[in-house]
Amino acid sequence: MKLSSVVAGLSAAVVAFQGVAYAAQGEASLLRPPGAQGEKDFSARCVKCGKCIEACPYLALFPAPGDQGFATGTPMVDARSQACRLCEDFPCVDACPTGALRDVEQRLDVRMGTAVIDEDLCIAFQGMRCEVCYRTCPLIDQAITIDYRMREGDAIHSVFAPVIDKERCAGCGLCVERCVVDEPNVAIRIETHAERARGGA
Template sequence: MKLSSIIAGLSAAVVAFQGVAYAARGQASLLRPPGAQSEQDFLSRCIKCGKCIEACPYLALSPARDDAGFAVGTPVIDARAQACRLCEDFPCVSACPTGALRDISARSEVRMGVAVIDEDVCIAFQGMRCEVCYRTCPLIDQAIHIDYRLREGDAIHSVFAPVIDEDACVGCGLCVERCVVDDPVVAIRIAPAAERAEQASG
């Protein structure tokens, strides 16, 4: 057996071990590209080649930074800076050579995470009409809709409250990118799929 083959095999084993160890420590809260399965599966397959990052036409993918532990260098999305645009042909998935991103053919199949609204911060819940997250959603009236109702204790003013359908939301983050509130925090965030899985199992 050639030395290069042995080295390649050992490298793959190390990557797989790191993926399992990282996911097992409960630190898998990074927003992954479309086609990522469980965090453990993703990290066991991703070789940090950067091909998905290069393939993204919107520059939405970047390598995880040093504070990501074993996951440093793997592709992540900072939705506030540049959300996923859910390209119809999913070039990031097509570019992945290892199957770390796979099994996606339609937007509705993407499961990156779920949008979560902080009602204490969202101005719509304070009685101001906004609808930015609703209007920007690529799955408008599916993943997010507006609940029109009178403000509690106020017979004059209405609340135009955004409501997330957790079964339909794919976690692309466009609502996060476009949210008009950012002081002190954004009113909406994406709970990555891995984070939700940990919460469900915990």
């Protein structure tokens, strides 16, 4: 038997084992790189080779920490510290040898997650003008728009409310990284594939 056949067989067995292990443990709520097709599919295919992490020119990808169980070592994004820049040539997708990242040709193909705004924390909903998330979005006027209106019960202040289009938001996290609200939490977050599958976190 050829060595390449043995290696291919072992790789397939590892991927199959990972899929069973992840399913038994439950899905991790991690923000995955562009091209991930849902947490179950991604976790069944990713072999933690690190090639996508090495390929990222913005150092936005890093291995999941040790408290993530079987997901430890898989690539993830911490949007608050360094969001995905949605590179037009998607080097992370090209670098993936197993198809864990795939089917992405343009920014509108990316579905990392969906931005969710906490209206109680967002200063735009309190009558202060802030368009930071809107201006930083790589899909401006597509994934995020601004709803200009008068603040209810306030004849002086307008609301410049950010509105997320869930069908177009790539979930890159640039809005999270740039959000000016910091306490007690940022006013916008990314709902991951796993959270969406569970009906929201």
